[in-house]
Amino acid sequence: xxxxxxxxxxxxxxxxxxxxxxxxxxxxxxxxxxxxxxxxxxxxxxxxxxxxxxxxxxxxxxxxxxxxxxxxxxxxxxxxxxxxxxxxxxxxxxxxxxxxxxxxxxxxxxxxxxxxxxxxxxxxxxxxxxxxxxxxxxxxxxxxxxxxxxxxxxxxxxxxxxxxxxxxxxxxxxxxxxxxxxxxxxxxxxxxxxxxxxxxxxxxxxxxxxxxxxxxxxxxxxxxxxxxxxxxxxxxxxxxxxxxxxxxxxxxxxxxxxxxxxxxxxxxxxxxxxxxxxxxxxxxxxxxxxxxxxxxxxxxxxxxxxxxxxxxxxxxxxxxxxxxxxxxxxxxxxxxxxxxxxxxxxxxxxxxxxxxxxxxxxxxxxxxxxxxxxxxxxxxxxxxxxxxxxxxxxxxxxxxxxxxxxxxxxxxxxxxxxxxxxxxxxxxxxxxxxxxxxxxxxxxxxxxxx
Amino acid sequence: xxxxxxxxxxxxxxxxxxxxxxxxxxxxxxxxxxxxxxxxxxxxxxxxxxxxxxxxxxxxxxxxxxxxxxxxxxxxxxxxxxxxxxxxxxxxxxxxxxxxxxxxxxxxxxxxxxxxxxxxxxxxxxxxxxxxxxxxxxxxxxxxxxxxxxxxxxxxxxxxxxxxxxxxxxxxxxxxxxxxxxxxxxxxxxxxxxxxxxxxxxxxxxxxxxxxxxxxxxxxxxxxxxxxxxxxxxxxxxxxxxxxxxxxxxxxxxxxxxxxxxxxxxxxxxxxxxxxxx
Numbered sequence: 048x049x050x051x052x053x054x055x056x057x058x059x060x061x062x063x064x065x066x067x068x069x070x071x072x073x074x075x076x077x078x079x080x081x082x083x084x085x086x087x088x089x090x091x092x093x094x095x096x097x098x099x100x101x102x103x104x105x106x107x108x109x110x111x112x113x114x115x116x117x118x119x120x121x122x123x124x125x126x127x128x129x130x131x132x133x134x135x136x137x138x139x140x141x142x143x144x145x146x147x148x149x150x151x152x153x154x155x156x157x158x159x160x161x162x163x164x165x166x167x168x169x170x171x172x173x174x175x176x177x178x179x180x181x182x183x184x185x186x187x188x189x190x191x192x193x194x195x196x197x198x199x200x201x202x203x204x205x206x207x208x209x210x211x212x213x214x215x216x217x218x219x220x221x222x223x224x225x226x227x228x229x230x231x232x233x234x235x236x237x238x239x240x241x242x243x244x245x246x247x248x249x250x251x252x253x254x255x256x257x258x259x260x261x262x263x264x265x266x267x268x269x270x271x272x273x274x275x276x277x278x279x280x281x282x283x284x285x286x287x288x289x290x291x292x293x294x295x296x297x298x299x300x301x302x303x304x305x306x307x308x309x310x311x312x313x314x315x316x317x318x319x320x321x322x323x324x325x326x327x328x329x330x331x332x333x334x335x336x337x338x339x340x341x342x343x344x345x346x347x348x349x350x351x352x353x354x355x356x357x358x359x360x361x362x363x364x365x366x367x368x369x370x371x372x373x374x375x376x377x378x379x380x381x382x383x384x385x386x387x388x389x390x391x392x393x394x395x396x397x398x399x400x401x402x403x404x405x406x407x408x409x410x411x412x413x414x415x416x417x418x419x420x421x422x423x424x425x426x427x428x429x430x431x432x433x434x435x436x437x438x439x440x441x442x443x444x445x446x447x448x449x450x451x452x453x454x455x456x457x458x459x460x461x462x463x464x465x466x467x468x469x470x471x472x473x474x475x476x477x478x479x480x481x482x483x484x485x486x487x488x489x490x491x492x493x494x495x496x497x
Numbered sequence: 498x499x500x501x502x503x504x505x506x507x508x509x510x511x512x513x514x515x516x517x518x519x520x521x522x523x524x525x526x527x528x529x530x531x532x533x534x535x536x537x538x539x540x541x542x543x544x545x546x547x548x549x550x551x552x553x554x555x556x557x558x559x560x561x562x563x564x565x566x567x568x569x570x571x572x573x574x575x576x577x578x579x580x581x582x583x584x585x586x587x588x589x590x591x592x593x594x595x596x597x598x599x600x601x602x603x604x605x606x607x608x609x610x611x612x613x614x615x616x617x618x619x620x621x622x623x624x625x626x627x628x629x630x631x632x633x634x635x636x637x638x639x640x641x642x643x644x645x646x647x648x649x650x651x652x653x654x655x656x657x658x659x660x661x662x663x664x665x666x667x668x669x670x671x672x673x674x675x676x677x678x679x680x681x682x683x684x685x686x687x688x689x690x691x692x693x694x695x696x697x698x699x700x701x702x703x704x705x706x707x708x709x710x711x712x713x714x715x716x717x718x719x720x721x722x723x724x725x726x727x728x729x730x731x732x733x734x735x736x737x738x739x740x741x742x743x744x745x746x747x748x749x750x751x752x753x754x755x756x757x758x759x760x761x762x763x764x765x766x767x768x769x770x771x772x773x774x775x
Contacts, residue, residue, distance in 0.1 A: 075581065107588045114591045131583035137619040138581070144612045149590045178722040180626040181636050186612045194609040239581070242722075247708060253716040259724045260579060268578040273742060284583060309743045312758035368742040381734035383578065384571035386726040393724040402707065403700040493713075 064470055065198035068170040069155065069162070070459040072205060073147075075136040076238035076263060076418065078103045078117070079456040080154065080162055083463035092224075093460035098453045099161055101154050105133040105146055117150035118161065126332040127285035139176030139239040140183045144190050151195070170473055171197040172459050174205035177242050177256045181488070188487050192479045199473040202491050206233035206244035206416075207251055208458035215414055215446035225465025230408040234394060235455075236417035236425075238263040241377065241390060243397040245409050250493070257397040259387055261376050263419040267291050269383065270373045278329075278364050286338060290327055290366070291373070294340050297424035298371035299431070301379075308367040321345075323370060329362040340366070374422050378432065391432040410437060411444040416454045420447060567753065623719055630718065740764045 072079040081098040102120040107113070109129050124130075135146035155162050171191055175184070184202070191200045210227035214220070222228060227249030235242045241259040245252045271287045274280050280287055298304040308324055311317030324343040330336060343365060351357045376382055378389040388396065398409050413433075415426065430445045437443055448454035463469050474487045489495050604610030630636060702708075736745035738757035745755025747762055752771050756762045 105588045105590065107586065114588060116591060131586040131588060132581075133583070133586070133588040134581045136581070138579075140619060140622075142617065142619045142622065144609075145614075146590065148613065178717055178719045180622045180719060182622050182625060189606075189608045190612060193606045194604065194613075196605075239579075247712060250712050251716075252711055252714075254711065254714045256717060256722050257724050258719075258722045260575075262579075264581065265578045268580070272578070276740065282583075305743060309757070310741065310760075313760050372737065372742055379735070381727065382737065383575060384734065385575055387724040388727050392727070396725055401711070402703045404702045405708075406700075408702070492716075 064466060064473070065168050065170050067164060067168065068172060068463040068469065069164055070172045070456055070463055072174045072208075072453075072456045072459065073136065073141060074103060074205075074238060075134060075139050076103060077101060077452075078150070078154065079453055081456060081460065082162070082164070083460045093457060093464060095450055095453050095457060097460070098456045099154075100452070101150070103134065103136055103147075103150060105135075105149065106130050107133075117153045119153065125336070127289075127330070128332055129282045130285045131282070132284060136239070139237065139242075140179055141175075141187060142183065144186060148190070148194065156195075166195045166197045169197055170199045170201070170463070170469070171195075172463055172469075172473075173200065173202045174208065174455060174459070175202060176237075176239070177204045177206065177244055177251065178258065179204075184488050184491075185484050188479070188484050192476050196476065199475040200479070200487075201469070201473040203472075204244070204251060205455045206235050206242060207246060207249055208455045208462065209233045209235075209414055209416055209448070210246045210249040210458065211462040212448065212454050212458035213461075215448050216412070216444065223465075224461040225468035228412070230405075230412050232394070232398065232409040232413045234390070234413060234415045234417075234420070234429075236262070236377065236390075236415065236419040236451075238418065241393070241417070241419070243394050245397060245401060245405075247405075252401060255397045255400045257393050259377075259380065259390055259393045260385065261380050261387075261390075263288075263291075263417075266295070266373050266376060266419065269376060270295070270369060273369050273373065274364060274366075278362075280364075286329060289330075289338055290364070292421075293338065294325055294327060294366055294370050295374045295422055296371055297374050297378070297422045297428045299424055299428055301371070301375060304371055305368050319367070324365060324367045325370070327364045327366055329364060331362065334359070335361065343367075374425075377419070377425075378428065389432075391429060391436060394433065395436060407441055411442045413443075413445045415445065415447045416451045418452050420451050626718065627720065636715070636718070739769065 068083040070081060070083060078101040079098050080101060083093060099118075100121070101118045102115075103117065104120065105117075106115045106120050106124070107130070108115070108124070108126065109131070110126055115124050133143075133146055135141055135143040135150065137143070141147050154160050155164055156166070157163070173187065173191065175187065187202060188200070191197050191202075210231050210233075211222075211225065214222070214228055219228070227246070229248060231246045233242075233244045233246060235244070240262045243257040243259075245255050267284065267288045270291050271280055271284070274287065274290070304323065307320035309317055310319060321343050325340040326343050326347065327340045328335060328338055330338045347363065348357065349363050349365070352359075352361050352363055354360070372382070376385075378391065380387045380389060387393070394413065398406055401409065410433075415429065420426075426445060426447050430443065433443050433445065450457070472491075474490055479487050486495065604613045626636065736748075736755040737743070738745045738761050739754045740756055740761035743757040743761075745757055747756050747758075748754070749756065749762070749765060749770060754765060754770070756765050
């Protein structure tokens, strides 16, 4: 639409892009940020290594009494015990700009920052979660232009950028930079929630966006809750998150798996299948820097090991059905009483709200991104559940992005490489000062063409 | 018509309750294979106190209050699971080293000063937006969707319901106002596509104009985008043992928590039984 009307309206004066473009995928857990590496002339593909992962939080340790801001956490912190977090992004949206500003300044402006830039000389491409409240979009615009003073700014919903990333389906040729994939259903399994967004030519069908309110943090919190049955991990957010990433998986057959690790009743004790049960050795940040798991050994006594008797001193948690009952929430949210359908059904809710002619293209182009989709068995389970719910006439095709975490950034970087496309979309600071915030927001919504 | 290959629907298997549950001392088996109770064989040996406390003795309002309490409890738990920040911890932003210029929350303009100093949480923003939609009927960003051409007219005094639909606003550039296509089907019907009725189940793509209209629809609000609850005929939620995580089969009479076996029930009674609700 934008290109259609560009003929009738001459481009506004001062519509020149700054030399560099910073792409920021501002996730609730981590910021994925980096500069778009090349211009259209050199035609060099953006590299995933150009994308820095920055913890989007302020973390305070009670042990060394230090507050880690943003990138400092992953670079400088080595003791993650009893770390407390303050996350400026709530439910996927930047709510607390006071904290976010500190993190951004440390990441992009500060002298020690790896991605140091001069905002006056930089275009900012920023992502947000779908279905953002308007007040938060306004806040973002005001902060970007009035506080950071970026030269120009483009904000869009994060899933939309996936259409510009290389296609995950082997049969589809990778499109040129700045050209979206025609039909793509993006399933973004994020930290705060899981969103389903159907994209047509890179543009979302707004009325069919759906959100399942289970995300990585729900699973971490849930794992923390169930582990508290055996060990005291109430304050160990980081360690529990590591445990989740290390041992949790998605069961392909929940009922049989849970049966296999049941100890049985009083009268009918069962043999526990030790291929699922593991011992996780918790880090103490002295001898063990990073927790790890090994096969469950029933001979080891937890209490003796904690005291250093009978082998090296280590703190062990035995993890059995927690390995898959926790991650199962993505597929069965009713297990914690949540009144929402699981991920496969949510995807179908989104698809079935479209005209029937669009069902097939979207069912055959489901792309999964987001850090929480990295669980082993996730893709298999999603595909088999979708297959069993959809009529045989339809082809169902599900693929995971090559790097589920950085895929949004990669798409954004590829879009920014095409200067013409980028020029069409950004709002320059001059324009913002001239037309104001409402105009800017309507422009990002595609209501005003250049 | 139905000359195509034989097609099968996806089966939906639903477990039907075979008997009602019965009360037993200290706990209740959830599913018991026993003949239905026959009132003529009731010789008065059952515990009258319990009988009174059970279904018959409880008024509907009492039951409702109970389930409302359980509901609140679940909601509180889900909120806790979805919370972003560590509990009970205030982490102030570290002071900048000298030369950083200005305090952390200074803000360069009045707008950003306001944003930086605001202590609003996401729930506040959500409530604000819902309140605004209730008040004005639209969201903040759509304030000027009504284009200038319309504002030149005199404000119509015809009630909204009786007004004739106007041409689509020129600003949005959409060729036609969105009309839900007749091919729309609610999700539940998707399973019931009769193979004989329309051979071309994989329908053709809708026209470009239709797609364009769909693309131009305004975004849903945060609350509208939430995944819908499972259909009413979906299997009931699974219950899990509170102690070991296996399927919960026994319900604690005092607090309603589920356990899987006598061993877990003992652990529960010793350590965790909290009397939230009976």
